[in-house]
Amino acid sequence: MISENYLQPASVAGITLAESGGWFESAYIKWNPLSNAITYKVYIKPSAAGDSAYVQLDNDLLRKYPTYWRADAVGLEAGQYIMKAEAILPNNTKESIVSGVITVKANDRTGFAFSGDSQYKSGSGAYKENGVLKENAQVIYVTSETAKTVSLDVKVNSSGKKQTGTGIGEILTLRQKGYDTTPLAIRFIGQITDSNMAGELNSNGYLEVKGKTSYKEMNMTLEGIGDDATAYGWGFF
Numbered sequence: 001m002i003s004e005n006y007l008q009p010a011s012v013a014g015i016t017l018a019e020s021g022g023w024f025e026s027a028y029i030k031w032n033p034l035s036n037a038i039t040y041k042v043y044i045k046p047s048a049a050g051d052s053a054y055v056q057l058d059n060d061l062l063r064k065y066p067t068y069w070r071a072d073a074v075g076l077e078a079g080q081y082i083m084k085a086e087a088i089l090p091n092n093t094k095e096s097i098v099s100g101v102i103t104v105k106a107n108d109r110t111g112f113a114f115s116g117d118s119q120y121k122s123g124s125g126a127y128k129e130n131g132v133l134k135e136n137a138q139v140i141y142v143t144s145e146t147a148k149t150v151s152l153d154v155k156v157n158s159s160g161k162k163q164t165g166t167g168i169g170e171i172l173t174l175r176q177k178g179y180d181t182t183p184l185a186i187r188f189i190g191q192i193t194d195s196n197m198a199g200e201l202n203s204n205g206y207l208e209v210k211g212k213t214s215y216k217e218m219n220m221t222l223e224g225i226g227d228d229a230t231a232y233g234w235g236f237f
Helices: 168-175
Strands: 015-023 026-032 039-046 062-064 069-074 079-089 093-098 102-104 138-142 151-155 162-166 184-188 191-193 220-224 230-232
Touching (some): 015 079, 015 093, 026 039, 026 102, 039 062, 039 069, 138 168, 151 168, 162 168
Parallel strands (some): 015 102
Antiparallel strands (some): 039 079, 062 069, 079 102
16 A cells, blocks of 8 residues: 555554555554553544544454554545544543544546446446445455355345355355345455465365356455455465
8 A cells, every 4th residue: 555644653642643644545544552452443534524423444444563553444535534543441441543634545447347338337346436335335354364254145046035155255156146236345454375265265276256147247346455465375266
Protein backbone atom coordinates (compact mmCIF):
# COMPACT_ATOMS: atom_id res chain seq x y z
CA MET A 1 0.00 0.00 0.00
CA ILE A 2 1.31 3.45 -0.89
CA SER A 3 0.87 5.90 1.96
CA GLU A 4 -0.17 9.41 1.07
CA ASN A 5 -0.25 11.06 4.50
CA TYR A 6 2.51 10.61 7.07
CA LEU A 7 1.75 12.13 10.45
CA GLN A 8 4.06 12.98 13.29
CA PRO A 9 3.38 10.80 16.33
CA ALA A 10 0.92 12.37 18.74
CA SER A 11 0.58 11.38 22.36
CA VAL A 12 -2.52 10.96 24.48
CA ALA A 13 -2.00 9.37 27.90
CA GLY A 14 0.42 6.76 26.63
CA ILE A 15 -1.07 5.70 23.28
CA THR A 16 0.75 7.13 20.28
CA LEU A 17 -0.05 7.39 16.61
CA ALA A 18 2.74 5.98 14.46
CA GLU A 19 1.38 6.61 10.96
CA SER A 20 -1.77 7.00 8.91
CA GLY A 21 -2.52 7.39 5.24
CA GLY A 22 -4.89 6.93 2.34
CA TRP A 23 -4.79 5.01 -0.92
CA PHE A 24 -7.34 3.89 -3.51
CA GLU A 25 -10.69 3.58 -1.73
CA SER A 26 -8.92 2.65 1.50
CA ALA A 27 -7.22 4.20 4.52
CA TYR A 28 -5.09 2.91 7.37
CA ILE A 29 -3.80 3.81 10.79
CA LYS A 30 -0.86 2.48 12.80
CA TRP A 31 -0.38 2.96 16.52
CA ASN A 32 2.07 1.95 19.19
CA PRO A 33 0.48 -0.46 21.67
CA LEU A 34 -0.20 0.00 25.35
CA SER A 35 1.12 -2.77 27.59
CA ASN A 36 -2.08 -2.87 29.65
CA ALA A 37 -4.56 -2.75 26.75
CA ILE A 38 -7.09 -5.59 26.75
CA THR A 39 -8.12 -5.02 23.16
CA TYR A 40 -8.49 -2.26 20.57
CA LYS A 41 -11.29 -0.81 18.49
CA VAL A 42 -10.87 1.37 15.41
CA TYR A 43 -13.35 3.80 13.87
CA ILE A 44 -13.55 5.97 10.76
CA LYS A 45 -15.69 8.92 9.71
CA PRO A 46 -15.75 11.62 7.03
CA SER A 47 -13.50 14.44 8.24
CA ALA A 48 -16.30 17.03 8.12
CA ALA A 49 -18.77 14.89 10.10
CA GLY A 50 -19.34 14.92 13.85
CA ASP A 51 -18.19 12.20 16.20
CA SER A 52 -21.57 10.47 15.98
CA ALA A 53 -20.64 9.52 12.38
CA TYR A 54 -17.79 7.25 13.47
CA VAL A 55 -18.23 3.69 12.14
CA GLN A 56 -16.38 0.81 13.80
CA LEU A 57 -14.19 -1.39 11.60
CA ASP A 58 -14.52 -5.17 11.62
CA ASN A 59 -12.14 -6.67 14.17
CA ASP A 60 -10.56 -8.76 11.38
CA LEU A 61 -9.15 -5.54 9.91
CA LEU A 62 -7.04 -4.92 13.04
CA ARG A 63 -3.68 -6.73 13.10
CA LYS A 64 -0.86 -6.94 15.60
CA TYR A 65 2.77 -6.68 14.46
CA PRO A 66 5.95 -6.99 16.58
CA THR A 67 6.15 -3.27 17.41
CA TYR A 68 2.81 -1.76 16.37
CA TRP A 69 -0.82 -2.37 15.50
CA ARG A 70 -2.43 -1.56 12.17
CA ALA A 71 -6.02 -1.26 10.92
CA ASP A 72 -7.20 -0.82 7.33
CA ALA A 73 -10.53 0.64 6.30
CA VAL A 74 -11.60 -0.52 2.83
CA GLY A 75 -14.61 0.15 0.64
CA LEU A 76 -14.36 3.92 1.00
CA GLU A 77 -15.67 6.50 -1.42
CA ALA A 78 -13.08 9.06 -2.50
CA GLY A 79 -12.86 11.90 -0.01
CA GLN A 80 -11.34 12.94 3.29
CA TYR A 81 -11.57 10.90 6.48
CA ILE A 82 -10.42 10.72 10.08
CA MET A 83 -9.59 7.47 11.88
CA LYS A 84 -9.58 6.80 15.61
CA ALA A 85 -7.88 3.94 17.47
CA GLU A 86 -9.25 3.20 20.92
CA ALA A 87 -7.52 1.10 23.59
CA ILE A 88 -9.81 -0.76 25.98
CA LEU A 89 -8.10 -0.85 29.37
CA PRO A 90 -8.81 -2.60 32.70
CA ASN A 91 -11.69 -1.26 34.80
CA ASN A 92 -13.55 -0.39 31.59
CA THR A 93 -11.42 2.69 30.93
CA LYS A 94 -10.40 3.81 27.45
CA GLU A 95 -7.67 5.81 25.75
CA SER A 96 -7.78 6.87 22.13
CA ILE A 97 -5.71 8.50 19.42
CA VAL A 98 -7.10 10.35 16.40
CA SER A 99 -5.44 10.77 13.01
CA GLY A 100 -5.25 13.93 11.00
CA VAL A 101 -7.22 14.26 7.79
CA ILE A 102 -6.64 11.29 5.46
CA THR A 103 -7.25 11.68 1.72
CA VAL A 104 -8.72 8.67 -0.09
CA LYS A 105 -8.56 8.43 -3.88
CA ALA A 106 -10.94 6.77 -6.36
CA ASN A 107 -9.89 3.70 -8.30
CA ASP A 108 -9.55 4.01 -12.07
CA ARG A 109 -12.57 2.28 -13.58
CA THR A 110 -11.88 2.80 -17.24
CA GLY A 111 -11.68 -0.09 -19.66
CA PHE A 112 -14.11 -2.50 -21.24
CA ALA A 113 -15.17 -4.26 -18.03
CA PHE A 114 -16.77 -0.99 -16.89
CA SER A 115 -18.17 0.00 -20.27
CA GLY A 116 -21.86 0.12 -21.06
CA ASP A 117 -21.00 -2.12 -24.01
CA SER A 118 -19.82 -4.94 -21.73
CA GLN A 119 -22.27 -7.69 -20.84
CA TYR A 120 -22.73 -6.80 -17.17
CA LYS A 121 -21.75 -3.10 -17.39
CA SER A 122 -19.39 -3.33 -14.41
CA GLY A 123 -16.27 -5.09 -13.23
CA SER A 124 -16.54 -3.89 -9.63
CA GLY A 125 -17.66 -7.24 -8.18
CA ALA A 126 -18.96 -6.81 -4.64
CA TYR A 127 -18.55 -3.03 -4.84
CA LYS A 128 -20.39 -0.12 -6.39
CA GLU A 129 -18.64 2.06 -8.94
CA ASN A 130 -17.79 4.56 -6.20
CA GLY A 131 -15.87 1.91 -4.25
CA VAL A 132 -18.44 1.30 -1.52
CA LEU A 133 -19.79 -2.21 -0.85
CA LYS A 134 -23.17 -2.97 -2.40
CA GLU A 135 -26.02 -2.84 0.12
CA ASN A 136 -26.53 -6.61 0.40
CA ALA A 137 -22.87 -7.58 0.10
CA GLN A 138 -21.38 -10.38 2.18
CA VAL A 139 -17.82 -10.18 3.53
CA ILE A 140 -15.59 -13.06 4.60
CA TYR A 141 -12.02 -12.94 5.89
CA VAL A 142 -9.38 -15.51 4.95
CA THR A 143 -6.20 -15.84 7.04
CA SER A 144 -3.66 -18.60 7.59
CA GLU A 145 -5.82 -19.78 10.50
CA THR A 146 -9.25 -19.53 8.82
CA ALA A 147 -8.61 -20.61 5.21
CA LYS A 148 -9.98 -24.11 5.91
CA THR A 149 -12.63 -23.14 8.47
CA VAL A 150 -14.25 -19.96 7.17
CA SER A 151 -17.89 -20.69 6.34
CA LEU A 152 -20.67 -19.18 4.27
CA ASP A 153 -24.23 -20.22 3.39
CA VAL A 154 -24.52 -20.40 -0.42
CA LYS A 155 -27.62 -20.84 -2.60
CA VAL A 156 -27.25 -24.11 -4.49
CA ASN A 157 -30.47 -24.47 -6.49
CA SER A 158 -33.16 -22.42 -8.21
CA SER A 159 -35.47 -22.74 -5.20
CA GLY A 160 -33.02 -20.86 -3.02
CA LYS A 161 -31.87 -23.82 -0.93
CA LYS A 162 -28.68 -22.99 0.93
CA GLN A 163 -25.71 -25.16 1.77
CA THR A 164 -22.96 -24.18 4.18
CA GLY A 165 -19.56 -24.13 2.52
CA THR A 166 -16.66 -24.66 4.91
CA GLY A 167 -13.24 -23.52 3.72
CA ILE A 168 -12.64 -20.99 0.98
CA GLY A 169 -12.33 -23.74 -1.66
CA GLU A 170 -15.74 -25.24 -0.93
CA ILE A 171 -17.37 -21.81 -0.78
CA LEU A 172 -16.11 -21.03 -4.29
CA THR A 173 -17.13 -24.48 -5.55
CA LEU A 174 -20.69 -23.90 -4.34
CA ARG A 175 -20.75 -20.42 -5.88
CA GLN A 176 -19.67 -22.00 -9.17
CA LYS A 177 -23.10 -23.63 -9.42
CA GLY A 178 -24.31 -20.18 -10.49
CA TYR A 179 -27.39 -19.84 -8.28
CA ASP A 180 -25.88 -17.42 -5.78
CA THR A 181 -24.82 -14.04 -7.18
CA THR A 182 -25.00 -12.20 -3.88
CA PRO A 183 -22.16 -9.66 -3.88
CA LEU A 184 -19.26 -11.26 -2.00
CA ALA A 185 -16.01 -9.63 -0.87
CA ILE A 186 -13.30 -12.17 0.03
CA ARG A 187 -10.60 -10.43 2.02
CA PHE A 188 -7.20 -12.07 2.41
CA ILE A 189 -5.13 -11.01 5.42
CA GLY A 190 -1.43 -11.67 6.04
CA GLN A 191 0.67 -14.44 4.50
CA ILE A 192 -1.31 -17.52 3.54
CA THR A 193 0.77 -20.51 2.45
CA ASP A 194 -0.03 -23.60 0.39
CA SER A 195 -0.02 -25.66 3.60
CA ASN A 196 -2.60 -23.30 5.11
CA MET A 197 -4.68 -23.90 1.96
CA ALA A 198 -4.32 -27.70 1.93
CA GLY A 199 -7.59 -29.21 0.70
CA GLU A 200 -8.81 -25.88 -0.70
CA LEU A 201 -6.76 -25.95 -3.92
CA ASN A 202 -7.16 -27.95 -7.13
CA SER A 203 -4.68 -30.62 -8.20
CA ASN A 204 -2.40 -28.00 -9.75
CA GLY A 205 -2.20 -25.89 -6.60
CA TYR A 206 -4.65 -23.17 -7.57
CA LEU A 207 -7.68 -21.73 -5.84
CA GLU A 208 -10.39 -22.00 -8.50
CA VAL A 209 -12.54 -18.92 -9.06
CA LYS A 210 -14.88 -19.92 -11.86
CA GLY A 211 -18.36 -19.15 -13.08
CA LYS A 212 -20.86 -21.70 -14.30
CA THR A 213 -20.31 -20.55 -17.88
CA SER A 214 -17.70 -18.52 -19.73
CA TYR A 215 -19.67 -15.32 -19.19
CA LYS A 216 -21.36 -15.37 -15.82
CA GLU A 217 -22.13 -12.53 -13.44
CA MET A 218 -20.11 -13.38 -10.33
CA ASN A 219 -20.37 -10.22 -8.21
CA MET A 220 -17.23 -11.25 -6.32
CA THR A 221 -14.12 -9.34 -5.30
CA LEU A 222 -10.95 -11.00 -4.01
CA GLU A 223 -8.73 -8.47 -2.28
CA GLY A 224 -5.63 -8.35 -0.12
CA ILE A 225 -5.86 -6.17 2.99
CA GLY A 226 -3.01 -3.80 3.81
CA ASP A 227 0.49 -3.99 2.40
CA ASP A 228 1.51 -7.52 3.37
CA ALA A 229 -1.26 -9.82 2.09
CA THR A 230 0.58 -12.70 0.37
CA ALA A 231 -0.41 -15.91 -1.43
CA TYR A 232 2.74 -18.03 -0.88
CA GLY A 233 3.14 -21.28 -2.81
CA TRP A 234 -0.28 -21.16 -4.53
CA GLY A 235 -2.21 -19.01 -6.97
CA PHE A 236 -5.61 -18.24 -8.46
CA PHE A 237 -7.18 -20.02 -11.41
